[in-house]
Amino acid sequence: MTRSETLFAAAQKVLPGGVNSPVRACRAVGTYPRFLEKGKGSRVWDADGNEYIDLICSWGPLILGHCNKEVEQAVLKAVKNGLSFGAPTAIEVEMAELVCQMTGVEMVRMVNSGTEAVMSALRLARGATGRSKIIKFAGCYHGHSDSMLVKAGSGALTGGAPDSAGVPSEIAGDTLTANYNDLDSVRRLLQANPAQVAAVIVEPVAANMGVVPPQDGFLQGLRALCDEFGSLLIFDEVITGFRLAQGGAQEYFGVRADLVTYGKIIGGGMPVGAYGGSRRLMELVAPLGPVYQAGTLSGNPVAMAAGLAQLRILQQHPEVYTGLERRGALLESGLRGALKDVPAQINRVGSIMTVFFTDAPVTSYEQAKSSDLDKFKRWYLGLLSRGVYAAPSQFEAMFLSNVHTDEEIKTIVNAAKEIF
Ligand SMILES: *Cc1c(COP(=O)(O)O)cnc(C)c1O
Numbered sequence: 155m156t157r158s159e160t161l162f163a164a165a166q167k168v169l170p171g172g173v174n175s176p177v178r179a180c181r182a183v184g185t186y187p188r189f190l191e192k193g194k195g196s197r198v199w200d201a202d203g204n205e206y207i208d209l210i211c212s213w214g215p216l217i218l219g220h221c222n223k224e225v226e227q228a229v230l231k232a233v234k235n236g237l238s239f240g241a242p243t244a245i246e247v248e249m250a251e252l253v254c255q256m257t258g259v260e261m262v263r264m265v266n267s268g269t270e271a272v273m274s275a276l277r278l279a280r281g282a283t284g285r286s287k288i289i290k291f292a293g294c295y296h297g298h299s300d301s302m303l304v305k306a307g308s309g310a311l312t313g314g315a316p317d318s319a320g321v322p323s324e325i326a327g328d329t330l331t332a333n334y335n336d337l338d339s340v341r342r343l344l345q346a347n348p349a350q351v352a353a354v355i356v357e358p359v360a361a362n363m364g365v366v367p368p369q370d371g372f373l374q375g376l377r378a379l380c381d382e383f384g385s386l387l388i389f390d391e392v393i394t395g396f397r398l399a400q401g402g403a404q405e406y407f408g409v410r411a412d413l414v415t416y417g418k419i420i421g422g423g424m425p426v427g428a429y430g431g432s433r434r435l436m437e438l439v440a441p442l443g444p445v446y447q448a449g450t451l452s453g454n455p456v457a458m459a460a461g462l463a464q465l466r467i468l469q470q471h472p473e474v475y476t477g478l479e480r481r482g483a484l485l486e487s488g489l490r491g492a493l494k495d496v497p498a499q500i501n502r503v504g505s506i507m508t509v510f511f512t513d514a515p516v517t518s519y520e521q522a523k524s525s526d527l528d529k530f531k532r533w534y535l536g537l538l539s540r541g542v543y544a545a546p547s548q549f550e551a552m553f554l555s556n557v558h559t560d561e562e563i564k565t566i567v568n569a570a571k572e573i574f
Contacts, residue, residue: 157201158189180546182527183534188543193220196558198543206543207562211553213545214393214418217474217505218464219557225422225463232459238451246453249462256400256469259414259430263439264453268392268417269297271427272355274439274447275413276301278429279353279386281445282438289343289354289385291334293519293549295362296355296390296415304329305519306362334360335368335517337375344383353413354380355388358403361551362393363522364508365501373409380412386435392417392427393551396468398504399475406504422464424457474556478505481554481563488567496529496574505554509533522549529574536573542566 155163165172171179173187180187188200196219198208211217218225232245246264253262265271276299280286290296292305303318304326317326330347332339334356344351358373360366380387389411391402396419398406404414413431420426430436440446451457468474482505489500489509497513510516511529530548537544542565544552 156186159186161189161201162186177545177547177550182548183531183546185535185538185546187546188538195219195221196555196562204541206538206541207558207566209542209544209552209554209566211555212418212423213550214397214506214553215421215423216553217397217419217478217555218422218467219555222422222464222467224467225460228459228463229424229456232456235455237456238454240450243453243455243458245455245458245462249453249458249465252462252465252469253416253420253428253430256396256465257414257416257430258401258404258410259436260433261436262428262430263436263447264458265427265429265447265449266425266451266454266457267297267427268390268415269299269427270449271392271415271417271429272296272302272388272390273299275388275415275429275431276353276355277447278431278435278439278445279388279413281443282435283352283384283386285350285352285385287328287330287347287351289330289332289340289351291356291360291519292331293334293363293366293522294355294357294360294390296357297392300325301329302355305331333518333520334363334366335372337372337379340376340379344379344385349384351383351385353386353388355390357393358389358391358407358409359394359398359503359506360519361506361508362549363519364510364516364525364549365503365506365551366516366518366522367501367503368407369517373403373407377409377411386412388413388415390415393506395419396465397478397506400469400472419464419468420461421457422460422462424454424460426454426457426461475504477556478554481505481556481558481560482507484560485552485554485563485566488563489570492567492570493574497526506551508548508551510548533570533573537566537569540565540569540572542569 173179192199296302395402395416417427499510511526
């Protein structure tokens, strides 16, 4: 038995499924999870000393790779001054100012996860509009709050039960599901629920059913429909925020949402989420307004130090984004060549991409679901055994960082050539 297998056996006795988040259990690919011990740059090492090129990057946060020196220094410095106060600290102001500058939101509230950011933004949308219903898209994942566990993506897609037990039907009933890249499906729901829809929430690039880019006009169309029906548009930028561009998907696609949620990259690897929007909306949040939302550890100084250091680098080095696009394009074209005899679709936006094992283009959740999961399993295990650590599910993205080298991309492509 490997050390990872031994650890997994012990873990299963005290953690449900041996993990603290379902996808990590690797159940969709029929293997045990590799317990990771160390990361450096674009590499990770498991408990048995195997080295991998990391294409998960903590599911997105590590856009600068593991152990970026400036992020690391900022954290160590913060740690020495105390881990938490539950009182305002200067770094929260700097962080908020930077987030506003980079993204164009006027005010922001820090929370501790993407889930919390979305949950809070939905409450704000409901508080602001006095309406209760929310439209989401099948296959989009917005964290695990009750109202979002309806046709959710990510781990909920491979868990066998797409909708969770324990979500009261009254709550799920207020969540309406539309089809991604299908504006008519949104219009129909808005028309059938007049003046009842508080918000339409969307991953501007769907990345939790695998990467599915918005088709031309889709995000613009959502903006127009929300304006027409008096609903708020929420961009869940937990993945796309600070990744597609400094200003995330709003900047990349040139569409502004009313509320935006952040997570992952914003914390530089520490647990941070945030939601933001116009001053008018954000001033409805407590203590200024009637929408309550709080957090003992929100704005935690160590977490802020990590996030702020990483965001500063992104702000000061716009070439990171051209570099990410270049790496993404290189990997995409390499994989297209390597998989030319395999029925596969490669969907990519910037530095996130998914190889879907199906012969039809994937523009929706239905099409993503038509993928050959046995082929995916072979792909995953083939990569893993060749030293490439990718997401253990067809319905997730590969994440590149700005420290992945061309050499490493070649290694990944060569691995891909050997698998089928
Ligand atoms: C990861 C993710 C979330 C949830 O964030 P957590 O920090 O895991 O709670 C929400 N929305 C999107 C789009 C995500 O990718």
